[in-house]
Amino acid sequence: MVSYGFWQTVPLRWKDNDVYGHVNNVVHYSLMDTVINTYLIDSGGLDIAAGPVIGLCVESQCKYHASVSFPESLRMGLRVAHLGRSSVRYEVGMYAASSEELVAEGNFVHVFVDRASRRPVEVAGKLREALAALA
Incomplete structure (x- = not known):
């Protein structure tokens, strides 16, 4: 496996399978969003409900390499390729x-933006530290 600084195992659900019997592509995007935000909340202190x-x-x-189906779980590896302002x-x-297959x-x-104005803001403090740790 490639080197990632954060890992999260996510069980797939019955409803993640599509009519073709494998996890639908939109689920992969949802899982990316989930692992990223889990890390930002837990390690970076991001307050998604009320933070500024x-x-x-x-x-x-997303590039797909192999099919996967419920009841498999996915090991999600996360790293930062680029951290800008x-x-x-x-x-x-x-x-x-179960197999470590990619x-x-x-x-x-x-x-990252100001919640009210939606204008870009500098990534700073604990959030920057958490992201830098994955770079």
């Missing part, structure tokens, strides 16, 4: 928990 700063997704991409580009690896790779870009 929020992260907006401005770009995302107000933005961060994450890389996410999704591996089948299922998908994703990229996700957040721009």
Whole structure:
């Protein structure tokens, strides 16, 4: 497995399977969003409900390598590929928990903005420290 600074295992759900019997592509995007925000909340202190700063997704991409289905779990690896003044580009690896096979790779870009004005703000303090730790 490629090196990632943060790992989270996520169980797939029955409803994640599509009519073709595998996890639908939109689920991969949802799981990327989940692992990123779990890390930001737990390690970076991001207050998604009432904090003055929020992260907006401005770009995302996913490359699929293998099929996966419920009841499998995915091991989600997270790292920071680029940390800018107000933005961060994450890389996410999704591996089948039972076999360590690479299922998908994703990229996700957040721009951090002021909650009220929606204008970009500098990533600072505990949030910057947490993101730098994954770079």
